[in-house]
Amino acid sequence: MVDIxxxxxxxxxxxxxxxxxxxxxxxxxxxxxTGGLRSLLVVPNEGISAHSVGFxxxxxxxxxxxxxxxxxxxxYIVVSR
Numbered sequence: 001m002v003d004i005x006x007x008x009x010x011x012x013x014x015x016x017x018x019x020x021x022x023x024x025x026x027x028x029x030x031x032x033x034t035g036g037l038r039s040l041l042v043v044p045n046e047g048i049s050a051h052s053v054g055f056x057x058x059x060x061x062x063x064x065x066x067x068x069x070x071x072x073x074x075x076y077i078v079v080s081r
Contacts, residue, residue, distance in 0.1 A: 014042045014065065015076040021045055022053060025077060026062055040065040040077065054081055 014022045023044040030037050042063040044050075050057040056064045065079050072078040 009073070009077070012073075013076045014040065015078050016053065016081045017071055017078055018081065020048075020053070020081075022048055022063060022065075022079070028067075029064075037067040039067055040070070040079075 009025055009028070012025045014025055016022055023042040025040055026043050027041045028037055029039045029041065040063075041058060042065055044053075044061070044063050048063075050061075050063055053063065058064055069079040069081070070077060071080055
């Protein structure tokens with residue numbers, strides 16, 4: 001797998017595997033003890049709600065998308081739903 005620098009991901013569009021554009025990447029959370037990545041924080045596009053896409057949100061309304069759902073990182077970050 002090719003290494004991708006986190007700075008190259010900031011603001012990258014996030015899309016569901018079904019083609020739904022979910023929003024733009026805001027940040028990535030990690031487990032401090034292990035250093036493992038935990039979730040993507042995504043600013044949702046207008047008309048996208050956490051309930052409709054099946055993800056939790058943080059206190060600011062950003063989607064919390066588990067890292068385990070990431071399928072690909074290219075022009076978009078593609079996640080399964």
